[in-house]
Amino acid sequence: MRHVIAILxxxxxxxxxxxxxxxxxxxxxxxxxxxxxxxxxSLSRMTLVTRGSEDVVEQITxxxxxxxxxxxLIDLEDIVHIERELMLVKIKTxxxxxxxxxxxxxxxxxxxxxxxxxxxxxxxxxxxxxxxxFIATLDKNSIIEVVRSGATGISRGEKGLHL
Amino acid sequence: xxxxGEKVKYFECKLTxxxxxxxxxxxxxxxxxxxxxxxxxxxxxxxxxVEYIFGYPGGAVLHLYDALFQQEDVKHIxxxxxxxxxxxADGYARSTGKPGVVLVTSGPGAxxxxxxxxxxYMDSIPLVVLSGQVPxxxxxxxxxxxxxxxxxxxxxVKHNFLVKDVTKIAEIIKKAFHIATTGRxxxxxxxxxxxxxxxxxxxxxHYPKKIEMRSYHPATSGNKGQIKKAVELLLxxxxxxxxxxxxxxxxxxxxxxxxxxxxxxxxxxxxLMGLGAFPATDKQFIxxxxxxxxxxxxxxxxESDLILxxxxxxxxxxxxxLDMFCPYAKIIHVDIDPASISKTVKVDVPIVGEVxxxxxxxxxxxxxxxxxxxxxxxxxxxxQINQWRSIECLEFDRQSIAIKPQFVIEQLYEVTKGDAFVxxxxxxxxxxxxxxxxxxxxxxxxxxxxLGTMGFGLPAAIGVKLAHQNSDVACVTGDASIQxxxxxxxxxxQYNTPIKIIxxxxxxxxxxxxxxxxxxxxxxxxxxxxxIPDFVKLAEAYxxxxxxxxxxxxxxPALERAFAMKDKTVFLDILTDRxxxxxxxxxxxxxxxxxxxxxxxxxxTDRELS
Ligand SMILES: Cc1ncc(C[n+]2csc(CCOP(=O)(O)OP(=O)(O)O)c2C)c(N)n1
Numbered sequence: 001m002r003h004v005i006a007i008l009x010x011x012x013x014x015x016x017x018x019x020x021x022x023x024x025x026x027x028x029x030x031x032x033x034x035x036x037x038x039x040x041x042s043l044s045r046m047t048l049v050t051r052g053s054e055d056v057v058e059q060i061t062x063x064x065x066x067x068x069x070x071x072x073l074i075d076l077e078d079i080v081h082i083e084r085e086l087m088l089v090k091i092k093t094x095x096x097x098x099x100x101x102x103x104x105x106x107x108x109x110x111x112x113x114x115x116x117x118x119x120x121x122x123x124x125x126x127x128x129x130x131x132x133x134f135i136a137t138l139d140k141n142s143i144i145e146v147v148r149s150g151a152t153g154i155s156r157g158e159k160g161l162h163l
Numbered sequence: 164x165x166x167x168g169e170k171v172k173y174f175e176c177k178l179t180x181x182x183x184x185x186x187x188x189x190x191x192x193x194x195x196x197x198x199x200x201x202x203x204x205x206x207x208x209x210x211x212x213v214e215y216i217f218g219y220p221g222g223a224v225l226h227l228y229d230a231l232f233q234q235e236d237v238k239h240i241x242x243x244x245x246x247x248x249x250x251x252a253d254g255y256a257r258s259t260g261k262p263g264v265v266l267v268t269s270g271p272g273a274x275x276x277x278x279x280x281x282x283x284y285m286d287s288i289p290l291v292v293l294s295g296q297v298p299x300x301x302x303x304x305x306x307x308x309x310x311x312x313x314x315x316x317x318x319x320v321k322h323n324f325l326v327k328d329v330t331k332i333a334e335i336i337k338k339a340f341h342i343a344t345t346g347r348x349x350x351x352x353x354x355x356x357x358x359x360x361x362x363x364x365x366x367x368x369h370y371p372k373k374i375e376m377r378s379y380h381p382a383t384s385g386n387k388g389q390i391k392k393a394v395e396l397l398l399x400x401x402x403x404x405x406x407x408x409x410x411x412x413x414x415x416x417x418x419x420x421x422x423x424x425x426x427x428x429x430x431x432x433x434x435l436m437g438l439g440a441f442p443a444t445d446k447q448f449i450x451x452x453x454x455x456x457x458x459x460x461x462x463x464x465x466e467s468d469l470i471l472x473x474x475x476x477x478x479x480x481x482x483x484x485l486d487m488f489c490p491y492a493k494i495i496h497v498d499i500d501p502a503s504i505s506k507t508v509k510v511d512v513p514i515v516g517e518v519x520x521x522x523x524x525x526x527x528x529x530x531x532x533x534x535x536x537x538x539x540x541x542x543x544x545x546x547q548i549n550q551w552r553s554i555e556c557l558e559f560d561r562q563s564i565a566i567k568p569q570f571v572i573e574q575l576y577e578v579t580k581g582d583a584f585v586x587x588x589x590x591x592x593x594x595x596x597x598x599x600x601x602x603x604x605x606x607x608x609x610x611x612x613x614l615g616t617m618g619f620g621l622p623a624a625i626g627v628k629l630a631h632q633n634s635d636v637a638c639v640t641g642d643a644s645i646q647x648x649x650x651x652x653x654x655x656x657q658y659n660t661p662i663k664i665i666x667x668x669x670x671x672x673x674x675x676x677x678x679x680x681x682x683x684x685x686x687x688x689x690x691x692x693x694x695i696p697d698f699v700k701l702a703e704a705y706x707x708x709x710x711x712x713x714x715x716x717x718x719x720p721a722l723e724r725a726f727a728m729k730d731k732t733v734f735l736d737i738l739t740d741r742x743x744x745x746x747x748x749x750x751x752x753x754x755x756x757x758x759x760x761x762x763x764x765x766x767x768t769d770r771e772l773s
Contacts (some may be wrong), residue, residue, distance in 0.1 A: 010378055013325070014313060014317075015327070017314070018317060019315065021317050021318060025318045049192035055505070057507075058505065059502065064500050065501070066500070066502050068321070068376075068378060068379050069378055070378060071377055071378040080305075088242040163377065
């Protein structure tokens, strides 16, 4: 099962390597990991996507909680939540495909944010599935570069992960 | 010139005394004292109540050593290798319950300490390790004696810090002691760049009395609902067993465990790390469990319908093959660390909390409960257990003309009246010490269980002796293990820590040889050393007493002689039966009811009982 774990962690040097080190030392897998400071500069927020059986994910959350720098965490899988990922794609274009590409980008609610005579850079946000689906519509040979941020997530409703 | 030099020295000495008096006055007045980083480190240790610091100097910690030199409250124990410092501090911590403190220099000093840090980590022992680091401006430049200590130790510490600001030292030290000693204890490393301890930079000093950390709140008492469930299971079980571990020792829960076990009347087994928390001479004690546990302990576990696990972590040396582990049992698991619960074995009633408090809660629950203990089924269960006991799985050949190692441990027990602190190294001798020295008190049995570190025993014994100067301290070791930290014999002389070294010398890495005998058709690949030193001469060279013992009848008198020499470290080199094996044994991949027992005396085949 895929799990999205949101973590509030002290914004200290080495905090990221404690999390990454835990995963490699205990043989857990990380699908993606994003991190940035929050509105409170002493705290960072991490979003970690992992896969594993219920037992393994339970161990992962316990082991993460055990890290001294981790202040709080939730497994978003346990609650109603929203997930978003940002993707930038650079595509080789020819006159023939430009028109069609523009309409596909529109269907996926993406934006073309850079244009040259021979290329587009497309910006798109959405769930990771949606981004996969967009990539699948492209001709593989036309893709120059794909950059994905990894998923971030937040719970729906009034409640939230804060101090 | 010479005359002048002496005058200057005298003047300097006087000056430092005056500086000291000034500091004391400022402290008394409660005013903010100005100290340099090195002084802050040492003053913080003083304020934390640290008695001993085990260390070894070097470039990056010279400022710290200079600050140490100018005071006498924190006593420095100079070891001969940094691994010895960590083990000695560890032995001090295990035998007292107080944190052990270590000071090493950067680079090789720091890496030498890593084995000892990992040893403490695996057994949840509170240590605070101060390591020197190259000056902040050159960190990351591959400077002389630079290693990334925070990176290297990250997977084997409870937490670590790199000090970046001299004004933060006191707070970080307070945090380190707080983290090391609370919750599930463990080692904490503080890496201190040399510029942070610069004598010319002085800042106000204040050591916090208490510390709050928003990210760290260890559990205390157990969940009431879970306690209720546990009490109900405990009172309705037909074939219950209490399985307790090192957590009861660390959590000072021994008295509570004894009370609970006596109230219930259930059998108690303990892990290697738990020995002593419940008295081994109590009739409810059925011995250690696991790979080299007793037949009755392992069979009781296997056949039980309820396990009350307290401060134990279902380690692989305890469980054997996981999918055959205790097939009929419901499990209640009490532990301070939520991550230890349901890690390897799924449990039915998890209780997170301090063992002492949780056992108290269970005791209260039992007093209020509507059920009473079923005496009848308890009797039947004990009948079964006593039948397993009657196999006498720990019997050995007492007529042997070679010295049996088990006999030596039995004699050690008698000579010390069961009241010694016993440290050990790793191997067969460790198992024999655990099996044949019945510990009745916690913190008496000091060994490296989790990491299994050869070289632990001697330095640990020095740490124990410093803390318990009027008690007998024995180090049970083997001819291979003792050579891993033999240099600490020199430390033992310098600080006058008279310990008794019981070397069960079989001229083999016995435990390795045993596995090779059982699993590799006796192909003894590199488990034998042809050039074992003359330990008697070696002990004498280090300034101690050495005695060699070759006959069973000489064992007892030699032990008596050794322990009578109260102020001497004595090295007893005891030549034991080279072919002896540790029994019972659950070979890896097998389950609790599938034990290899000693060949019945006078027959030739293994007894495979199940
Ligand atoms: C540092 C270290 N290296 C290797 C081992 C693997 N090992 C476990 S027991 C053992 C042999 C110990 O021999 P000895 O100290 O003579 O004790 P004996 O088993 O003979 O009692 C070895 C090599 C270890 N535990 N620790």
